[in-house]
Structures are given as structure tokens and as C-alpha cells.
Amino acid sequence: MAAATLRPWIAQFILNNARLIAYQPLLAPLPTLSTRCNQTRHSSHAPAPSQSALPVSAKPVTIHTIRDLHRKNIPITMLTAHDFPSASLASAAGMDLILVGDSLAMVSLGMPDTSEVMLEDMILHARAVSRAAARSFTIGDLPMGCYEVSPEQALQSAIRMLKEGRMQSVKLEGGKDFADTIKKITSAGISVCGHIGLTPQRQHALGGFRVQGRTTSAADKLLMDARAVQEAGAFAVVLECVPPEIASIITSKLSIPTIGIGAGNGCSGQVLVQMDMLGCRPEGSFLPKFVKRYGDVWERSLAAIEQYRDEVKTRKYPADQHNYAVDEAVVKAFKAIADKSDENP
Numbered sequence: 001m002a003a004a005t006l007r008p009w010i011a012q013f014i015l016n017n018a019r020l021i022a023y024q025p026l027l028a029p030l031p032t033l034s035t036r037c038n039q040t041r042h043s044s045h046a047p048a049p050s051q052s053a054l055p056v057s058a059k060p061v062t063i064h065t066i067r068d069l070h071r072k073n074i075p076i077t078m079l080t081a082h083d084f085p086s087a088s089l090a091s092a093a094g095m096d097l098i099l100v101g102d103s104l105a106m107v108s109l110g111m112p113d114t115s116e117v118m119l120e121d122m123i124l125h126a127r128a129v130s131r132a133a134a135r136s137f138t139i140g141d142l143p144m145g146c147y148e149v150s151p152e153q154a155l156q157s158a159i160r161m162l163k164e165g166r167m168q169s170v171k172l173e174g175g176k177d178f179a180d181t182i183k184k185i186t187s188a189g190i191s192v193c194g195h196i197g198l199t200p201q202r203q204h205a206l207g208g209f210r211v212q213g214r215t216t217s218a219a220d221k222l223l224m225d226a227r228a229v230q231e232a233g234a235f236a237v238v239l240e241c242v243p244p245e246i247a248s249i250i251t252s253k254l255s256i257p258t259i260g261i262g263a264g265n266g267c268s269g270q271v272l273v274q275m276d277m278l279g280c281r282p283e284g285s286f287l288p289k290f291v292k293r294y295g296d297v298w299e300r301s302l303a304a305i306e307q308y309r310d311e312v313k314t315r316k317y318p319a320d321q322h323n324y325a326v327d328e329a330v331v332k333a334f335k336a337i338a339d340k341s342d343e344n345p
């Protein structure tokens with residue numbers, strides 16, 4: 001499949017998913033395909049669209065929108081984005097929240113785990129995401145090493161994530177032990193999303209990627225962590241890899257929304273890593289059990305690039321419609337000059 005035919009497929013994918021948003025009437029209408037196509041050119045030879053390029057009807061999601069959705073028991077949608085195109089997709093598809101997660105380390109930077117990614121890396125990617133996330137509320141993940149030393153260190157990192165990364169809030173991993181840290185950041189007027197359960201930054205201390213809260217005492221500790229995060233002022237908390245029954249009980253005991261990932265359908269919302277759910281790796285690659293593969297970007301992209309390869313090799317591409325016109329007389333004159341220069345190089 002050629003690149004030219006891949007683009008409408010992506011657009012159709014966005015539309016199909018946008019149509020599935022059951023609570024759409026509650027929100028401002030999403031931009032239509034035609035308004036999106038007319039407003040900007042996403043190509044290597046066109047400037048990136050500014051936020052003002054979005055139709056005025058695409059009302060931005062704020063912290064109040066999130067509270068409103070939660071109060072009305074309407075599931076909150078969150079998706080990761082790590083660059084301008086992935087954020088454009090997430091925003092166009094009507095995601096409430098876009099997370100610049102430190103999963104960036106593995107899915108986009110090829111690192112073995114999240115411990116290697118630096119705040120500076122996160123800020124660079126967050127800034128790219130912020131340029132595209134016109135409608136969604138953005139969250140920048142604080143990576144390992146930039147918030148654990150002290151609440152002051154955490155606040156400094158959070159400020160950088162907002163000032164330099166242009167995010168609207170931050171996320172950090174940790175429960176009760178990080179309540180003072182969350183309090184410090186929220187007291188400075190920065191919204192914080194907590195993250196408890198499986199906290200990948202502490203995978204070694206947890207003994208690997210393991211389901212959390214499977215015993216009564218572990219579940220009770222999770223609830224204590226969730227309550228501490230809430231008391232500290234977090235606006236939401238991610239629950240990762242927790243049995244659905246436990247996650248539902250925790251959700252029912254909180255006044256802030258829970259955003260589940262591998263935590264069942266009883267959470268206030270869901271989050272997935274975009275590259276995972278789009279199928280950006282070959283069929284058969286490892287994916288956690290909780291991931292549903294909604295797309296087959298790898299297969300379609302591979303087919304497109306293979307077709308491009310074949311068409312270049314067979315001189316089928318570029319064809320007439322890809323060429324720039326020039327006056328025939330100019331070509332003739334130029335050929336004469338060029339031929340002459342052969343005699344007199």
C-alpha cells in the first residue's frame with residue numbers, strides 16, 4: 001500500500017473510534033475529517049499546525065471536565081503519546097487525557113526499561129506532544145530519579161515539566177510514601193496524577209512486572225496508598241495491574257477518579273500505551289495481557305514501505321503526477337548547453 005493510501009486509512013481509523021465515544025453529546029463536537037484536512041498540512045514541507053488551527057468548537061478538556069465526567073460516572077479516556085503525530089491522533093480521536101508516559105523509554109527510544117530515560121528526554125517529547133494536543137488535557141510523567149530525593153526536587157522537576165515541557169499536569173509513581181511529595185507539588189498549583197499498583201519504575205523492587213493487590217493485606221495497602229494520594233491533592237490516580245474486583249472496591253472508596261491499566265472495567269477511566277494498542281510491533285510480539293490490539297499499524301506500514309521499495313526499484317515511482325513541470329524550451333536549451341559542456345568540460 002502506498003503512503004498516499006495509508007493516510008486515508010488512518011483518518012478513517014480516527015473517525016471510527018471517534019464515533020464510538022458514547023458521551024460525545026456532553027462535549028463540544030469533535031473536528032470533522034474535512035475541517036482537519038483543510039486546516040493544516042502534516043508533511044515534511046509544511047510548518048506544524050499551531051493550536052489556534054483547531055476549530056473553535058473543539059473545547060479543550062480541563063481539570064473541571066475530568067471532575068465532571070467522574071461525577072457523571074462517564075468513563076475517562078487516557079492514551080499515551082510521545083511525539084507530535086501520536087498526540088495529533090490522540091487529540092483528534094477525542095481522548096480526554098494524553099499522557100506523555102515514561103513508557104517512551106521502551107516503545108519509542110528502544111531502552112530496556114524506564115530507568116534509563118531522563119527528565120530532559122521526557123521534556124523534549126512532552127513539548128512535541130503539547131504542540132498537537134489542542135483539545136486533550138496533558139500529563140507529563142516524571143521519570144525515575146527526578147522526584148524521589150525530596151519534595152523540593154520533585155517540585156523543581158514538575159515545574160520544568162510545565163514550563164519547558166508545556167504539560168498541564170504531572171504524574172508520578174508512588175503511594176503513601178510520596179504523599180508529601182504530591183502535596184508539595186499540588187500546593188504550588190500544579191495538578192498531579194498518582195500512579196499505584198504496579199509501578200514499573202520500581203519493577204526490580206517489586207520482583208518484576210507482577211499483578212499487585214492479590215492478597216487481602218496487599219489490597220488493603222493499595223487502598224491506603226490510593227487514599228493518601230487523594231488526600232495529598234492528586235486529581236486522579238492510575239491503578240496498574242490490579243485484579244478488577246480490588247480496583248472496583250478502591251474506586252468506590254475514592255472521591256477522585258481511578259484510571260485503570262490492567263485493572264478491569266470498574267475504574268473511572270482507562271489508559272493504554274498508544275504504540276501497543278495500535279499494533280506498532282509485528283504480530284506475535286509480547287504484549288501484556290491487558291492490551292487489546294485495536295490496530296495493525298505494523299503490518300500496514302510494512303506493506304506500504306515494501307511497496308515503496310518495489311516501486312523505486314522498478315522506477316514506477318515517482319510517476320508523472322509527482323513531478324514538477326518545466327517549459328519544454330527550457331529543457332531543450334539546457335540540454336544544448338549541457339551537451340556543449342561535454343565537449344568543453
Ligand code: KIV
Pocket residue numbers: 080099100101102103104141238261271272273
Ligand atoms: O509510562 C506510561 O506509559 C504509563 C502508563 C502505562 C500508565 O505510566
